[in-house]
Structures are given as C-alpha cells and as structure tokens.
Amino acid sequence: MLTDFLTSLVPFSHDELNDILSHFDKEYVEKNQVLIKEGQICDKLYFVEQGIGRSYYLKEDGKEITQWFFGVGNFMSSADSFFQQSPSFYYLEILEDSILYSISKEKMDLLLVKYHKMEKLVRLLSIEMLTKIVHKLNAVQFQTASERYDYMLTEFPDISHRVPLGHIASYLGMTQETLSRIRRND
Amino acid sequence: MLTDFLTSLVPFSHDELNDILSHFDKEYVEKNQVLIKEGQICDKLYFVEQGIGRSYYLKEDGKEITQWFFGVGNFMSSADSFFQQSPSFYYLEILEDSILYSISKEKMDLLLVKYHKMEKLVRLLSIEMLTKIVHKLNAVQFQTASERYDYMLTEFPDISHRVPLGHIASYLGMTQETLSRIRRND
DNA sequence: CTTACTTTTTGACATAGGTCAAAGGAAAAT
DNA sequence: ATTTTCCTTTGACCTATGTCAAAAAGTAAG
Numbered sequence: 001m002l003t004d005f006l007t008s009l010v011p012f013s014h015d016e017l018n019d020i021l022s023h024f025d026k027e028y029v030e031k032n033q034v035l036i037k038e039g040q041i042c043d044k045l046y047f048v049e050q051g052i053g054r055s056y057y058l059k060e061d062g063k064e065i066t067q068w069f070f071g072v073g074n075f076m077s078s079a080d081s082f083f084q085q086s087p088s089f090y091y092l093e094i095l096e097d098s099i100l101y102s103i104s105k106e107k108m109d110l111l112l113v114k115y116h117k118m119e120k121l122v123r124l125l126s127i128e129m130l131t132k133i134v135h136k137l138n139a140v141q142f143q144t145a146s147e148r149y150d151y152m153l154t155e156f157p158d159i160s161h162r163v164p165l166g167h168i169a170s171y172l173g174m175t176q177e178t179l180s181r182i183r184r185n186d
Numbered sequence: 187m188l189t190d191f192l193t194s195l196v197p198f199s200h201d202e203l204n205d206i207l208s209h210f211d212k213e214y215v216e217k218n219q220v221l222i223k224e225g226q227i228c229d230k231l232y233f234v235e236q237g238i239g240r241s242y243y244l245k246e247d248g249k250e251i252t253q254w255f256f257g258v259g260n261f262m263s264s265a266d267s268f269f270q271q272s273p274s275f276y277y278l279e280i281l282e283d284s285i286l287y288s289i290s291k292e293k294m295d296l297l298l299v300k301y302h303k304m305e306k307l308v309r310l311l312s313i314e315m316l317t318k319i320v321h322k323l324n325a326v327q328f329q330t331a332s333e334r335y336d337y338m339l340t341e342f343p344d345i346s347h348r349v350p351l352g353h354i355a356s357y358l359g360m361t362q363e364t365l366s367r368i369r370r371n372d
Numbered sequence: 373c374t375t376a377c378t379t380t381t382t383g384a385c386a387t388a389g390g391t392c393a394a395a396g397g398a399a400a401a402t
Numbered sequence: 403a404t405t406t407t408c409c410t411t412t413g414a415c416c417t418a419t420g421t422c423a424a425a426a427a428g429t430a431a432g
C-alpha cells in the first residue's frame with residue numbers, strides 16, 4: 001500500500017524504495033488514541049495503511065473542531081508542526097483501530113537530503129494537500145450547509161458514515177443539529 | 187528582493203543563485219491586467235517585486251470571488267494549474283501597476299531537476315502556503331464577519347486599504363454591504 | 373467644471389442556520 | 403440483562419448576515 005503510493009508519485013528504484021521503507025515503522029493503534037496533543041511537537045509523519053484518523057483543535061469555548069480526516073492511503077500529520085518542528089495547534093486522533101506506518105522527522109530529513117526524489121515526493125504531496133484544502137475552503141466559504149455536506153460525501157465517501165456526526169458537523173462548519181436535519185432530508 | 191527571498195529559505199551559493207535568477211524574466215504589468223483566465227493553463231510562476239495581485243473565480247451567478255491576494259515579496263500563481271499544467275480554475279489579475287519576475291514551467295522543471303535545493307525551496311514554499319491557507323480556512327469557517335476582517339488586517343495589513351472593498355468582502359466570504367457596516371464601527 | 377461611471381454607504385426586510393433544552397436510541401460497561 | 407454513558411434527533415425560538423433598492427461619495431472622461 002505505502003509502496004504503491006510512493007511509486008505512483010515518483011519512480012523510485014527498487015533499492016531506493018527498500019531503503020526508504022526501512023525508515024518507517026509499522027504501528028498498530030487503537031481507536032480513540034491521541035497521537036499528538038495541542039502544544040506538542042509532532043515528531044512523526046504517519047501513513048494510514050488501515051483505519052481513519054482526524055486532526056482537530058479546541059475553540060476557546062472548549063468545543064472540538066475537526067480540521068481534517070485522514071483515510072486509508074493518505075499521509076497524516078500536523079503538517080506545520082512536523083516540518084517546522086513547532087508546537088502543534090492540532091490534536092491528532094485515531095478514530096478506528098488502525099495500522100499506520102510512521103517516520104520520524106529526523107529520519108525524514110535524512111531521506112530528504114539523501115534523495116533528491118524524496119524532496120520531490122514531499123513537494124508533490126504538499127501541493128496535493130494544498131489543492132484539497134483550497135477545495136474545502138471554497139466549499140466551506142460559499143456553499144449552503146447542505147451543499148457542504150455534498151462536498152463531504154464526494155471528498156470522503158467512505159468516511160462519512162463511519163465517524164460520529166459531530167465530528168463531521170464541525171469539519172463542515174455547522175452544528176450537529178443542522179447536519180442531523182440535513183441527513184433527514186437525504 | 188527576489189534574491190533575498192530565495193536565500194532566506196535555502197542557502198544557495200552565489201553561482202547557483204545567479205543561475206537560478208537568470209531563468210526569471212522581469213515584467214512590468216499595468217493595473218487591471220489579467221495574467222491568466224479561467225480554463226487557461228497557467229504557464230508561469232510570478233514573484234511580486236512591487237504591486238498587488240489577486241486570484242479570483244466566478245460563481246455560477248457570475249459574481250467574482252477573490253481567492254487570494256498576492257502582495258510584495260510573495261510568489262503568485264494558480265498553483266495547481268502551474269505545477270500540474272491543468273486548466274486553471276482561477277483568474278489572476280494585477281490590481282496596481284506592478285513589477286513581477288516570472289519563470290515558465292519548463293524552466294522551473296529544469297531547475298527542479300538540476301538543483302536538489304530547488305526542490306527543497308518549492309517544498310518549503312508549498313508548506314508555507316499550506317499553513318496560510320489553513321489559517322484562512324479556520325478564520326473563515328468559525329469566526330464572525332467582523333473577526334474575519336480582523337484576520338484580514340493581520341494577514342494583509344498593507345493591502346486592506348488599497349483594493350476595492352468588494353474584493354476583500356468576497357475574499358472573506360461576506361457581502362460588501364456587511365463589510366462596509368463593519369468598517370463603519372471600526 | 374460637468375457628465376458619466378464606479379464604488380461605497382445606508383435602510384428595510386427576509387432567512388439560513390445557530391442556541392438551548394429535552395427526548396430517543398445505541399453502545400459500552402458492570 | 404441492566405445501568406450508564408454517549409450520540410443523534412427534534413422542537414421552539416433567535417440572531418447574524420444576506421438580499422434588494424436607492425442614495426451618496428468618489429473617480430475618470432470630455
């Protein structure tokens with residue numbers, strides 16, 4: 001899975017790929033486990049082999065706001081915090097028993113220096129993420145609550161019915177009452 | 187300006203820097219000029235040496251929605267379109283007589299292949315942009331109209347009073363009437 | 373200076389979606 | 403199984419912001 005994902009973006013040689021993969025650790029993480037808390041420095045980048053994760057933050061009033069969902073076949077991290085080794089604004093949480101591959105910042109830096117192609121990989125991933133976030137931004141900013149839910153269904157079709165409704169509502173910038181009413185009317 | 191910006195992110199040698207800079211063209215662009223239209227492939231990445239630009243798109247009803255402002259010292263492009271050479275969703279427009287440095291995709295690719303450091307530069311830029319957009323997303327999604335305007339003032343302090351109010355209103359996801367009322371109450 | 377055009381402000385009114393409170397359902401723990 | 407806790411739905415009411423329309427202010431053109 002991770003192998004396929006990497007080679008689909010950059011044509012690594014067999015040896016390169018093995019070297020790169022050897023820098024990752026496989027982790028089995030249970031539902032509800034929090035990988036990173038606000039204020040911590042996120043030292044790892046994760047690849048979701050199986051399961052679902054999300055990032056969220058707390059508003060002043062203590063409400064959790066889901067910032068992103070990470071489904072199978074995606075990298076998961078608190079991107080700023082990881083790349084700039086600054087305190088994370090977000091929590092990272094696992095929502096289902098999951099299998100992750102993780103790599104530390106230190107090892108990632110080694111790979112980035114060693115392989116030009118690795119820089120390229122991370123650049124491509126960053127731009128891809130950028131595109132997705134801009135897409136969400138446009139959805140959130142100018143669409144009605146119900147259109148935003150439609151966006152959710154296309155962006156995360158498999159996730160929409162596996163996580164608590166409140167998580168999705170806050171991700172979409174609405175209350176869970178509103179989302180519940182939207183779902184009622186299909 | 188461009189020189190300083192590049193070296194502040196990655197420690198290029200003198201020779202590298204000269205080689206890189208030689209791939210850029212200096213352009214003088216007049217106010218209201220449209221650099222890229224929706225549907226075109228954005229072939230250039232611009233650096234704003236002087237002036238202001240914005241990206242925007244048209245909603246179904248024909249209204250312009252400002253997507254981003256590009257002030258002095260920033261790279262400006264339709265990022266997806268440039269890096270993936272796909273049709274642009276956005277228009278790029280210059281809002282004041284400006285001085286830009288531009289580089290074509292072709293030349294950028296040469297540099298990305300030639301210099302490992304160049305990949306790094308673009309990676310850093312992408313992550314920085316990602317951070318900014320996420321910041322806007324959080325502002326837009328959960329703040330009141332007036333708080334969003336405050337966000338605008340901190341993110342683009344110099345720009346806020348140099349562009350038409352309607353551009354800012356659409357950038358912040360509100361009507362210009364609302365923004366006008368907010369400004370009245372300081 | 374006067375005319376024409378664009379941008380901003382103001383007012384009256386409408387509405388999507390928020391808040392608060394309570395009742396059902398589902399799932400987890402004992 | 404029964405209790406406890408969490409998650410979802412529903413109802414009544416409220417408010418921030420949108421819509422529409424017109425006046426006022428600012429800018430460009432002749």
